[in-house]
Amino acid sequence: MKIESLDLSDEIKRFYENSGILELYPPQAKAVEKGLLEGKNLLAAIPTASGKTLLAELAMLKSVLAGGKALYIVPLRALASEKFRRFQEFSGLGIRVGISTGDYDKRDEGLGINDIIVATSEKTDSLLRNETAWMQEISVVVADEVHLIDSPDRGPTLEVTLAKLRRMNPSCQILALSATVGNADELAAWLDAELVLSEWRPTDLMEGVFYNGTFYCRDKEKPVEQPTKDEAINLVLDTIKEGGQSLVFESSRKNCMGFAKKAVSAVKKTLSKEDREALAGIADEILENSETDISSVLANCVRAGTAFHHAGLTTPLRELVEDGFRNGKIKLISSTPTLAAGLNLPARRVVIRSYRRYSSEMGMQPIPVLEYKQMAGRAGRPRLDPYGEAVLLAKSYEELVFLFEKYIEAGAEDIWSKLGTENALRTHVLSTISNGFARTKEELMDFLEATFFAFQYSNFGLSAVVDECLNFLRQEGMLEKDPDILVSTVLGKLVSRLYIDPLSAALIAKGLREAGTLTELTLLHLICSTPDMRLMYMRSQDYQEVNDYVMAHAGEFSRIPDPFNIAEYEWFLGEVKTSLLLMDWIHEKPENEICLKFGIGEGDIHSTADIAEWIMHVAAQLAGLLGLKGAKEATELEKRIRYGAAPELMDLLDIRSVGRVRARKLYEAGFKTTAELAAASPEQIAALVGPKIAERIFKQIGRKGTAPESTTTEPLEKGSPEGQRTISDF
DNA sequence: CAGGATTCGGTATAGACAGCATGTC
DNA sequence: CTATACCGAATCCTG
Structure with missing residues (x-):
């Protein structure tokens, strides 16, 4: 199906054609046939990198240019900014894009001027709780990675949020994007959505098991040279020889760092002079960014073209690693599952070094098929790699057979709502009442009827748990005592808005x-x-x-x-x-x-x-x-x-570009308040924090100093909470 | 006897959202 | 409560 033939405005078509997209992938075409551009609800359960984002874009653009508003819900902040950056490319079409996550936020109402808004599921929930007016104007909701409904800690939020959005805007189009799961049909039925199910990928994916020096795929096998004793390293070297990069998944941070280190000497030998120079540059940036032992280990790895990636790294360091990999300099990332879901960071070869992971309740356990598919799906960069390879490692023939059955030939698990526990429901019961979605137990149950949980299990089972929640909330003074109606107290409203359990x-x-x-x-x-x-x-x-x-x-x-x-x-x-x-x-x-x-x-x-x-x-x-x-x-x-500072630094910390370290330096040098700082000579301060920072400091306090006001020691807001205290009676 | 291989016991085990108001080294 | 891999130390083996 050609872009040209779609029911879209010419400017949209030109936008895509200019970026080289002329034709839809088969699953995308199927989605269009099923009514993507006619406002139909749709669930696309298709592999990563098979063009889900384009589907979302088409639906959003169509709706937005007709005067609507789109909300794109993602599970991760990093994903939110990735999508945000992508959608900003539509600014040429006169489309305004906003982002809202916990750490980066255009103010709620101001957000409403945008046509497309990217937000995490929790932030979306929070916006609903705060009764953000523009949410009623939403005409398309895209729910990315919607299979996360299965997650015990975050799934309930996602399904309740979707239920609320649909209740609020019944005519709104829902486009749900999901990894392939066992019961996609059930999920689609819940959403009143057409189902697009496909295994199609733009780049071939060969899934197989490495055993005894050979990579076994479904229909072929290929020997891999064994220059070192470590099989995973040999697989990495083999990929480099063919001009590709590898992503190695580990089950613990220690192993993850250990493997990157272990691969250093072998990978280093394969580097060209230009690579070495570029890598040295990245390594220096890493060291500038962080001074911990871990970051110096990382810098040393990066110099040799390897890296590790896990949640113990700060965001800037993770980004340096991701960028270094994306531009081809870093040949190997050894990673925990941080990189399995979410970010778009494909590699020629994915090696899953351990398919087992520790859990405190169950000991070492094989990871779910769904998770395996997510990791394997990272193999093969569209348009850049001729194919992708996903490799599991087996130590015995039995294990090889087991891995084929358990992962390669197997379909993904079904997903199940996790809303049915008091822990999950407590907060959502409160917010639903607080928002006026329900004023009686019947209305509450009626609302919950629209959740995936009720769809899967019937909400009969929910009633008793809901009663527990209601009792708890009444007892804690978050709901009024009256048993016939459900009204949140001032406390209840505050708790709901602050988004705390x-x-x-x-x-x-x-x-x-x-x-x-x-x-x-x-x-x-x-x-x-x-x-x-x-x-x-x-x-x-x-x-x-x-x-x-x-x-x-x-x-x-x-x-x-x-x-x-x-x-x-x-x-x-x-x-x-x-x-x-x-x-x-x-x-x-x-x-x-x-x-x-x-x-x-x-x-x-x-x-x-x-x-x-x-x-x-x-x-x-x-x-x-x-x-x-x-x-x-x-x-x-x-x-x-x-x-991260002691109390005596609080005044100094109000100055921008002064954090815990600089504030301490200034304090120890005798400048204990902004007032004392204002009286100091620029040279003194420059000697302590450098001339550039010193200038910035004086620019701020200087401005205050020149203000006609006074010379009080608190030129900056130190808000006293007195007077705004409300005593609630209960 | 040195140096490498082997065994044994101890030990540790992925990730990540939210409020609010603006900028760490 | 369930397992496994890694590390370091002690031990063994070999040249």
């Missing part, structure tokens, strides 16, 4: 109410005892230290569980360990030291601090609303967690 909010409120003195530790641990926090695991070497710390600070914890209750106490120690990490962070311990002490990466520090900052914000808000102690303390801690 009502259980977390309840725990925080209880902790603040019952606390004696509120120390840093008390508040941090309170945050860490919340289900929204992500905890660190205890390693055996941690027990001693963490336990000693608990003993020494016993009075500062709101509650210490009985050590003989092993499971509960173990959990508690994990909370304390995470609190200790945050303590180190807000006392300005250097990042590398924290990494070494806790055995984590820089990326983990930031993500932990990020969550903690959010929950601390919630604590401050709750304390304010409920008139509990701790509002001031929590607000300060929120800021300290954001910057």
Whole structure:
């Protein structure tokens, strides 16, 4: 099917033809035949890289140019910015594109001027909770990676959000994009959607198993040279020899880094002079970006054309690795499943070095077929590689047979809604009521009838769980007591808007109410005892230290569980360990030291601090609303967690381009406030932080200084929360 | 006796969304 | 509670 023949405006057709797209891929053509451009709901369950994005674009452009508004829902922030950048290419067509995620946000209402908006599923939910007006104008919703409905922690949000959007805009077109799953027909039926099911790929994919020096595919086998003792390295070298790159999936970070290191000497030999120079440049950028031990290991790997990629790396480092791979310099990325879903980063050959992964409940377990397909699907760059190869490794003939049956010949699993537990429902029940989607139990059940859970299981089973949720929410004062109607209280509305688990909010409120003195530790641990926090695991070497710390600070914890209750106490120690990490962070311990002490990466520090900052914000808000102690303390801690700094630096941190390190330098040199800084000579400051930064600093405080106002020591906003405190009665 | 191979025991185990208001080194 | 791979240390083997 030709682009030219589509029912689209000429400018759209020209846009695609100019970029070299003249003809649709077969699955895309099928989607058009099934009504993609006529506003029909559609579920496309087709492989990665077979043109899902184009489908979404066509539907969105068609609708937007007819005066509509499109919402593109993604599961990852990184994916949101990838799509955002792509859609910005439509600006020539007069189309405005916006992005909304937790870390990057054009203000809600301002977002509404855009024609296409990219958002994560949680952010979409949050926008709904905040009753963002423009959401009613949405005419197309694209739900990317919709198979994530199966995910226990994030699936419920996605399905409830889709149900809300459909309830709000019944005429809105839904385009759901999914990996191939077992029960795509069921998912399509739930969405009242036509189903496009296809295994077609633009680049051939050969899936097979490597065993005993040979790569076995379905219908052919090919020997691979064995210059080294490591089979995976030999596969990598073989790919390089053919001019391709490899992506190696590992099941742990340690292995992931280990393999990149191990491959260094072999891969290095294959590099050209230009490659070496380009790689040295990337390595230097890595070192400029981060000074931890891990980043110097990464830099050394990159110099040799290998790299590793996992969530312990900060975002800039990950991006450097991804870009280096995309432009062909890095020959091998050894990765945890970070790269399996999401980002578009294909390679000639994918090697799955371990198909088993540890889970605390089940021990080592084979990964799901769906996940295997996602990794294998990364093989083969469209238009660049003649074919792609996905390789599993077997140590025995039996294993080879097993792998063929289990993964290569097998279809993906069915997906199942995970909405049916109190943990999943609690927050959505509250937000549904808070938003006025339901004012009675019947209306609530009626709304839930529209979820995938009800479609799969009937919502009969939901009723009892919903009652549990309602009881909980009433008991915690988030819903009015009246049993006949469902109305959220002021507290309930706040909890819904702050996007926190009502259980977390309840725990925080209880902790603040019952606390004696509120120390840093008390508040941090309170945050860490919340289900929204992500905890660190205890390693055996941690027990001693963490336990000693608990003993020494016993009075500062709101509650210490009985050590003989092993499971509960173990959990508690994990909370304390995470609190200790945050303590180190807000006392300005250097990042590398924290990494070494806790055995984590820089990326983990930031993500932990990020969550903690959010929950601390919630604590401050709750304390304010409920008139509990701790509002001031929590607000300060929120800021300290954001910057990772001690209290005495708070004033200096208000200056842009001054973070924990520079603020400390200035402070130690005797410039303890912005006022003292304003009185200093530019030379003094330049000696401390460099002339460029010094100039920036003076530009900011200088401006304040020249303002006719006064010479008070607080030229910058230090908002006192007094007066805006509302005491709710309950 | 040195150096490499082998075995044994201890140990650790993927990822990532959200509020709010603007810019770390 | 279920497994496995890796690491380092101790031990064994070989030239």
